[in-house]
Amino acid sequence: MTYKTIIIDDERFSREELAFLLSTYKEIEIIAEADSAEGGLILVAKYEPDIVFVDIEMTGMNGIEFARITKQMKKPPIIIFATAFPNYALDAFETNAFDYLLKPFEEKRLKETMTRIHSTTKTSVSPSTILKLAVHEDDRIIYIEPSSILYISRNDRETVIRTAKREFTSKYTLKELEEKLVNHHFFRTHKSFLVNVHQIVEVSTWSSSIYHVRVNGISEQIPLSRNYVKELRELLEM
Incomplete structure (x- = not known):
């Protein structure tokens, strides 16, 4: 080559x-x-x-x-x-x-x-994708296994990466992380949430228009946009 x-x-x-x-x-x-x-x-x-x-x-x-x-x-x-x-x-x-x-x-x-x-x-790993996700913490770089991530959320100021053990903050936008994790089965459930499909254990509804997902190990409800419900169910039930 x-x-x-x-x-x-x-x-x-x-x-x-x-x-x-x-x-x-x-x-x-x-x-x-x-x-x-x-x-x-x-x-x-x-x-x-x-x-x-x-x-x-x-x-x-x-x-x-x-x-x-x-x-x-x-x-x-x-x-x-x-x-x-x-x-x-x-x-x-x-x-x-x-x-x-x-x-x-x-x-x-x-x-x-x-x-x-x-x-x-x-091994056909594209430079645009990753094996581990790097985040800064003080003067260190911490490498996170994508499979250990439960979900990633974005608020007005920062991106938060949630694992079973702890949270990390990242300077990447949600869109950038979605692209980096494209080969690691993450799904955009909402404009502010990216969820590891392998960690999803439940999809629930409070009414005909309000949906949530729950992931392994935590009770927190993650919002699921109505427009994505069908796509997520098809993905989970394949």
Whole structure:
């Protein structure tokens, strides 16, 4: 398999160094380079690359902003940050970045990244979907198994992820999480709720127009929009 690759860095030396290291991998085809994130966005839209190596601190738009935009694309590329600054790691992984390489580049570290790419693509995991959900808590990143999530809700200010043990808050919108969890059987029961179908134990009605669902382990009633009742029942009763 050949991976169409773009390098984005405002320093020519860094672009050349990374291109040289990547030249030892026959599967990597460097199709374009850019010296700014804005220029990189144009190239990504034009060529639809498989992989993008991008610096973070650049004039104008930075690499984090670039990654946030590309993850909304219909075919988002694998994003690998290549930077001299370790302090952006938390922000980087919030964008669902695949990896975070520090300058000066090390051949061994780059090889580890390439091995992971091969493993991921062989198992057909799209970069737009996830194996675990990452959330920030103070100075840590916590990885949540999607199967352990009971439901996700959104209020005016934040998104709340509820598991059997505790709650987490996330900066992602409900729509973003719905897209990330598309392969993990989550169902939008209401404009403000996303529920793990495997955790649903009951669908109830208070009247002809008011519906709720209940999930494993908690008594809380989760609203179910009338328009979604038929679709959910068909899904549960398949």
